[in-house]
Amino acid sequence: MPTYAYILVSLALxxxxxxxxxxxxxxxxxxxxxxxQLAAGTLALLxxxxxxxxxxxxxFAFFVMALAAAEAAVGLAIVVSVFRTRRTASLDEVNxxxx
Amino acid sequence: MTIAAAQIVALxxxxxxxxxxxxxxxxxxxxxxRAPALWLAQLGCVAALLAVANQWxxxxxxxxxxxxxxxxxxMALFLDGVLIIAALATLLVAxxxxxxHEFEHGEHYAxxxxxxxxxxxxxxxxxxxxxLIGIETMSLAAYLLVASWRxxxxxxxxxxKYLLLGAFAAGFLVYGTALVYGTTGxxxxxxxxxxxxxxxxxxxxxxxxxxxxxxxxxxxxxxxPFHMWAPDAYEGAxxxxxxxxxxGIKVAAVGGLVRLLGSAFANPGLALGHAGWVRxxxxxxxxxxxxxxxxxxxxxxxxxxxxxxxIAHAGYLMIGLVALGQKVDGAQPALLVYLAAYAATxxxxxxxxxxxxxxxxxxxxxxxxxxxxxxxxxxxxxxTVLLLSLAGVPPTGGFFGKFYVFRAAMQSPDLAWLVVxxxxxxxxxxxxxxxxxxxxxxxDPVRPWQPFPSVGMAIVLFVTVVVVLALGVVxxxxxxxxxxxxxxxx
Amino acid sequence: xxxAAHSASMAETIVFAILSAGVLVxxxxxxxxxxPVSAVMCLVLTFAALAGLFATLSAHFLAVLQILVxxxxxxxxxxxxxxxxxxxxxxxxxxxxxxxxxxxVLAAGYVFYRVxxxxxxxxxxxxxxxxxxxxxxxxGTVSAVGALLFADFLxxxxxxxxxxxxxxxxxxxxxxxxxxxxxxxxx
Numbered sequence: 001m002p003t004y005a006y007i008l009v010s011l012a013l014x015x016x017x018x019x020x021x022x023x024x025x026x027x028x029x030x031x032x033x034x035x036x037q038l039a040a041g042t043l044a045l046l047x048x049x050x051x052x053x054x055x056x057x058x059x060f061a062f063f064v065m066a067l068a069a070a071e072a073a074v075g076l077a078i079v080v081s082v083f084r085t086r087r088t089a090s091l092d093e094v095n096x097x098x099x
Numbered sequence: 100m101t102i103a104a105a106q107i108v109a110l111x112x113x114x115x116x117x118x119x120x121x122x123x124x125x126x127x128x129x130x131x132x133r134a135p136a137l138w139l140a141q142l143g144c145v146a147a148l149l150a151v152a153n154q155w156x157x158x159x160x161x162x163x164x165x166x167x168x169x170x171x172x173x174m175a176l177f178l179d180g181v182l183i184i185a186a187l188a189t190l191l192v193a194x195x196x197x198x199x200h201e202f203e204h205g206e207h208y209a210x211x212x213x214x215x216x217x218x219x220x221x222x223x224x225x226x227x228x229x230x231l232i233g234i235e236t237m238s239l240a241a242y243l244l245v246a247s248w249r250x251x252x253x254x255x256x257x258x259x260k261y262l263l264l265g266a267f268a269a270g271f272l273v274y275g276t277a278l279v280y281g282t283t284g285x286x287x288x289x290x291x292x293x294x295x296x297x298x299x300x301x302x303x304x305x306x307x308x309x310x311x312x313x314x315x316x317x318x319x320x321x322x323x324p325f326h327m328w329a330p331d332a333y334e335g336a337x338x339x340x341x342x343x344x345x346x347g348i349k350v351a352a353v354g355g356l357v358r359l360l361g362s363a364f365a366n367p368g369l370a371l372g373h374a375g376w377v378r379x380x381x382x383x384x385x386x387x388x389x390x391x392x393x394x395x396x397x398x399x400x401x402x403x404x405x406x407x408x409x410i411a412h413a414g415y416l417m418i419g420l421v422a423l424g425q426k427v428d429g430a431q432p433a434l435l436v437y438l439a440a441y442a443a444t445x446x447x448x449x450x451x452x453x454x455x456x457x458x459x460x461x462x463x464x465x466x467x468x469x470x471x472x473x474x475x476x477x478x479x480x481x482x483t484v485l486l487l488s489l490a491g492v493p494p495t496g497g498f499f500g501k502f503y504v505f506r507a508a509m510q511s512p513d514l515a516w517l518v519v520x521x522x523x524x525x526x527x528x529x530x531x532x533x534x535x536x537x538x539x540x541x542x543d544p545v546r547p548w549q550p551f552p553s554v555g556m557a558i559v560l561f562v563t564v565v566v567v568l569a570l571g572v573v574x575x576x577x578x579x580x581x582x583x584x585x586x587x588x589x
Numbered sequence: 590x591x592x593a594a595h596s597a598s599m600a601e602t603i604v605f606a607i608l609s610a611g612v613l614v615x616x617x618x619x620x621x622x623x624x625p626v627s628a629v630m631c632l633v634l635t636f637a638a639l640a641g642l643f644a645t646l647s648a649h650f651l652a653v654l655q656i657l658v659x660x661x662x663x664x665x666x667x668x669x670x671x672x673x674x675x676x677x678x679x680x681x682x683x684x685x686x687x688x689x690x691x692x693x694v695l696a697a698g699y700v701f702y703r704v705x706x707x708x709x710x711x712x713x714x715x716x717x718x719x720x721x722x723x724x725x726x727x728x729g730t731v732s733a734v735g736a737l738l739f740a741d742f743l744x745x746x747x748x749x750x751x752x753x754x755x756x757x758x759x760x761x762x763x764x765x766x767x768x769x770x771x772x773x774x775x776x
Contacts, residue, residue: 001605004708004717006646009609011708013616013635014274015701020620021267022690022697028625028671030263032632035663036616037270039639039655041277046648048281050728051719056287057280058729059737060228061651064273065658066749067235070756071266072663074239076670077763078246078258083674085252117751124758166741206762213755220748232748239752243759255763281716303707 006047013040027082031075038068106164109171111150112179113219116186119143120212127205137194140208144187151179167288169223177435178222178354181442185347186215188446188563191555193339196453199551200337202248210247211343214240218351222358226288227276227312230355234272234319238265241348245336257328257335264328268318271311278308289363296366309364313376316359319352320413323387330394333406338456341402342449345409346442353416353438357431361423370424377424380417381517388414388524395531399464401452404531408489411528412441418517419504425511433507436577437500440570444488444497447563451482454556455548465534470544479539481564486532488567491525496570501525503578605645611638625671629664636660647729 013036020033042061049057107114119140127136154176161172189211197203217240220233242265246258280287282305283295299305314325321329333341364370370377391411398404419434455468455478472479488497505521508514570577615635622628636659643652711717727733738746 001601001645002718002720004711005605005609006642007708007717008705009612009642010274010277011701011705012613014270015697016613016616016620017270018267018697019694021263022693024620026625027259027263028667028674029620029622029628031266032628032667033620034263034266034270035659036619036632036635037267038273039636039659041270041273042651042655043639043642044274044277045280046643046646046651048277048285048716049648050646051281051716052285053725053728054285055725055728055733055737056285056741057277058648058651058734059742060276060280060287061648062654062734062738063228063232063742063745063749065651065654067231067269067752069658069663070239070752071235071262071269072666073756074242074759075262075266076666077760078242078255078262079674080670081246081249081763082252082255082259085255121754165744168742168744204762206758209758210755213751216751228742228745229748232745232752236748236752236755239755239759243755243762246763249763304704307704 003047003051007044010040010043010047013037013043027079031072031079034075035068035072038064038071109154109164110169110223112147112154112176112183113216113223115143115147115150116183116212116219117216119146120209120216123212124206124209127209133194133203133205133208136205136208137190140212141187141190143212144183144190147183148180148187151176151183163225163288163290167290168226168229169220170225171223174354174357174431174435175223178350178438179219181350181439182215182218182222182347185343185350185442185446186211188450188559189339189343189347191559192342192450192453193337195551195553195555196337196339200248200458202250202337204247207244207247210240210244214244214343215347218347218354221351222354224355224358225290225362227279228287230359231269231272231276234316234352234355235269237348237351238269238319241340241344244340244343245332247340248337251335251337253335254337255335257332261328261332264318264325268315268325270315271318272315275308275311275313275315278304278311282308289358292363293365296364296369300366300368306369309369309376310379312359313364313380316352316356317383320349320356320416321410322383322413322417323390323410326387326390326410329410330403330406333409334400334403338402338449338453341406342446342453345405345449346445349409349413349416350438350442353413353420353434356420357423357434360420361431365424365426375424377421380424381421381514384414384417384421385517385520386414387411387417388521392524392527392531395528398531399466401463401465401468401535404465405448405452408528408531409445411524412489414524415501415504415521416441418508418514418521421514421517422504422508422511425514427507427510429503429507429510432578433500433503436570436574437504439577440488440496440500440567443563443566443570444485444495447481447485447560447567448489450556450559450563451478451485454478454551454553454560457551465538466542467545468535468538469542471539471548473544474548478560481560482539483536484564484567486536488571490529490532492529494568494571496567496574499570499574499578503574601645605642608638608641608645611635612642625675626668629667629671632667633660633664636664649729650731650734651729 017033017036021030024030042064045057045061123136123140126139161170163170190208214237217233217236220229224230224233242258242262245261246255248254282302283292283299286292286295318325388411391407391414395404395407419430422430488495491498491501505518508518612635615631615638618631619628640652640655643655
């Protein structure tokens with residue numbers, strides 16, 4: 001399949017993830033949407049990598065994967081921390097700080 | 100690839116900070132109490148500063164090392180110095196603060212060092228991968244530090260917002276890298292991108308990639324409209340951490356932007372076109388400083404007000420970046436001087452904020468600061484000097500920082516409107532900084548004042564005030580240093 | 590021979606279509622589920638389909654990593670936390686600042702539309718039209734990626750270990766039990 005098809009898929013996935021981040025209220029779903037965005041970036045990287053015949057894209061994608069895993073771990077730890085005090089997973093209720 | 104010893108030595112400050120951070124973690128598990136880990140961390144900072152000085156002596160030519168991932172030039176070493184000093188100051192302030200509020204733990208010190216290591220990677224980066232890893236290391240450590248005061252729910256909430264938006268920005272950084280990689284024919288190093296930018300600038304996908312990268316970086320310096328996380332994160336974090344975020348992390352992010360925009364995206368077709376990043380950044384700079392100032396006017400909470408003021412300062416800093424894009428000669432040294440002055444001032448201000456709160460009486464509202472001048476005149480005077488520096492009133496470092504940046508920007512006629520707007524904004528900002536001064540000097544105390552004694556905080560406060568005044572009274576040596584040794588010849 | 594090539598590319602197209610549908614449908618389902626557990630399952634589907642797409646791009650090493658790391662470790666972590674924090678939402682869309690966010694989504698949608706149009710329009714560019722695996726030996730295999738990783742990319746390789754350490758330290762620091770005694774032992 002030509003590269004542009006893969007790029008279109010990765011763009012669509014990226015924007016679906018962005019919509020999820022902006023619109024959803026449940027923190028976990030927002031985190032999952034961010035993971036989707038990172039995965040979309042990885043897909044774009046690998047498509048260009050094949051188009052150019054260049055391995056560097058694969059190496060970068062490898063690092064993105066490690067980064068996404070670390071970010072997910074920290075994000076989930078913070079969610080658990082918030083949940084322990086507020087007993088909610090909703091962004092609307094997490095607003096003790098308005099001012 | 101054989102690793103030459105010279106390459107490892109060139110990175111000695113970074114390796115020292117990282118190594119000491121790991122050792123501090125280890126020491127915390129083994130030793131009784133927190134003091135050994137803290138002392139190790141502080142000594143490590145001092146040692147790293149010596150390593151920076153050592154590198155400075157020998158940094159004649161500067162070539163990218165580690166296969167084009169990093170570069171060790173004077174700008175990077177200067178910013179390294181600023182970051183390490185910010186870390187040291189944060190450690191000195193954080194320890195008594197945590198002891199007073201009873202949430203001390205050794206990981207905090209290690210996290211401060213790791214955040215600094217990330218920041219140092221960012222300012223040395225000459226490749227999109229090292230930039231990404233540096234930014235993310237710095238950010239992850241910051242998220243954890245913001246959430247570290249477990250008994251304050253505000254901290255975890257602020258950290259959550261920071262993390263969600265920060266991860267969103269990371270998504271943009273990754274996708275932007277993918278687009279730039281594809282459209283430049285496989286280049287991810289700044290030099291490579293710069294070489295191909297002339298041809299690739301015609302390709303809309305390349306431009307989109309560049310803007311995605313810019314968006315990701317702008318999130319990190321809390322520019323409008325990507326600033327939504329900053330007030331909550333700054334307010335919820337323990338005060339020493341807020342100080343680190345406002346000084347060290349912002350300095351590192353701006354440093355990363357300087358290098359990214361100055362080398363990779365410096366191509367005139369990309370920078371100065373109809374919708375080139377110079378114009379776009381100019382608009383964002385205006386929005387940032389205006390919005391930051393207007394929002395700060397309405398704040399009663401000192402930390403939140405300082406958060407908005409920090410956003411406004413990011414706007415002023417961006418003027419320097421825009422001038423850099425216009426290829427103004429003095430822009431880069433001016434920006435570096437401003438960064439140093441801003442970092443010193445911010446660290447001092449947050450030290451005072453950390454100092455005035457006790458275990459059950461945080462004193463975070465402006466009216467809580469009433470009457471400080473009567474019982475603690477030295478601290479009140481120091482705070483006044485620092486606030487005047489933030490406002491840009493002579494003879495302080497903050498004034499000269501702004502002066503040099505605005506002067507550099509004025510050399511390009513396109514930017515005159517921006518400088519005028521910035522000066523107006525600075526005048527407006529004087530009002531909300533002076534509210535605190537007025538409360539300290541001209542109001543009666545609400546409750547008796549008992550800031551807790553702390554040698555570390557006193558040292559930090561004293562040093563930052565001295566630096567701010569020194570930069571204000573004799574700025575010449577620093578400026579000459581910046582202009583002579585620090586200008587990178589892209 | 591022409592028939593074989595034709596049916597091979599037909600098969601390729603069909604496989605691509607199925608996998609992309611899996612990715613996009615999975616993605617849309619993930620952001621629209623009310624129940625976080627369902628959302629996690631849909632995300633696993635998305636990542637699995639994505640791994641398939643990686644394989645069609647000759648990125649074999651990364652396809653396996655995607656399954657192991659993403660669809661495996663990260664999603665299991667998500668499931669644990671979802672189970673701990675599981676609260677179904679009454680109204681899935683956030684209320685606060687809805688206008689700004691809706692505007693953001695519309696802007697994003699517009700950007701997507703323009704870029705997608707652009708990509709389709711330019712699809713004859715050599716960059717965007719390439720479809721065969723390049724004749725580089727071992728493209729996408731572990732050895733090829735590893736050779737670069739330990740040569741040119743040594744610094745990021747070492748630096749990312751710091752990032753992972755941060756994640757571990759953070760996970761422990763934020764979730765361990767807070768003791769209420771007044772010694773300055775733990776937070």
